[in-house]
Amino acid sequence: MFSYYSKLSSEVYDLDKYIGRSFGDVEFYCGKLASCTGTILEPGVGTGRMLIPLLEKGLRVEGFDVSEDMLKICRRNCETRGLNPDLFQDHMESFLSDKKYEAIIVPTGTFLLLHRREDSIKALKNFYYHLAEGGKLVLDLSLQTDLSMENISTRTWELGDGEMITLETKKVEVDYINQYIMSHHRYEKWDNGKLVQTELEQFPLRWYGVEEFKLILEQLGFQDIVISADYEYGVYPTEESQMITYEAVVNKECNPV
Numbered sequence: 001m002f003s004y005y006s007k008l009s010s011e012v013y014d015l016d017k018y019i020g021r022s023f024g025d026v027e028f029y030c031g032k033l034a035s036c037t038g039t040i041l042e043p044g045v046g047t048g049r050m051l052i053p054l055l056e057k058g059l060r061v062e063g064f065d066v067s068e069d070m071l072k073i074c075r076r077n078c079e080t081r082g083l084n085p086d087l088f089q090d091h092m093e094s095f096l097s098d099k100k101y102e103a104i105i106v107p108t109g110t111f112l113l114l115h116r117r118e119d120s121i122k123a124l125k126n127f128y129y130h131l132a133e134g135g136k137l138v139l140d141l142s143l144q145t146d147l148s149m150e151n152i153s154t155r156t157w158e159l160g161d162g163e164m165i166t167l168e169t170k171k172v173e174v175d176y177i178n179q180y181i182m183s184h185h186r187y188e189k190w191d192n193g194k195l196v197q198t199e200l201e202q203f204p205l206r207w208y209g210v211e212e213f214k215l216i217l218e219q220l221g222f223q224d225i226v227i228s229a230d231y232e233y234g235v236y237p238t239e240e241s242q243m244i245t246y247e248a249v250v251n252k253e254c255n256p257v
Contacts, residue, residue: 005067038102115204222248
């Protein structure tokens with residue numbers, strides 16, 4: 001059976017996207033949220049790479065993830081730094097809270113994991129519902145530039161004492177109509193040449209056109225939408241490799257969903 005962000009996958013994520021690593025996004029989000037006095041929500045919080053710097057800036061942030069293995073690492077990363085945020089297991093498209101958030105953030109393309117269109121629309125409607133009046137959604141997307149089915153890649157992480165984790169990635173489906181790629185990730189943990197653990201993960205990624213996603217946000221009632229490329233505020237993307245950030249504001253009096 002396929003796993004999804006299980007133990008090995010979460011361990012690799014924490015090794016590869018460790019606390020303190022930034023792609024320009026940590027500084028961008030810290031600056032963008034600096035004036036927030038209310039609570040910020042990070043769906044898909046992962047192991048805390050974005051959450052922890054925001055907490056250390058004194059911001060009120062809570063988060064959730066579909067993966068309990070991710071959350072275990074996130075809690076541990078927070079505890080070692082004396083932080084104790086509200087973290088819980090849930091899904092973007094179905095979480096329900098009586099709180100209204102000042103901001104909801106989904107950095108580094110995590111939203112693209114919702115490869116079914118109906119789930120992505122449910123999630124955006126859910127974000128809108130959970131944002132306070134005047135609240136802000138800040139969300140990163142990337143374009144899928146490699147649609148080849150032929151390439152197989154392998155990466156390795158050395159853990160010390162003869163241990164290492166390998167990851168083999170292979171695309172198994174490209175759905176041009178529904179705009180998603182499906183890959184298989186094979187994680188293997190080795191101890192002095194002996195295979196001790198393995199996981200097979202089904203990993204989807206959706207893609208959107210730059211203006212397509214803006215239109216979706218507008219149709220759902222979001223306003224004052226700003227598109228930025230590579231964390232340069234208001235700079236429209238010109239390269240397919242750039243990370244694209246959408247910033248949108250809720251005005252429920254004018255545009256109920």
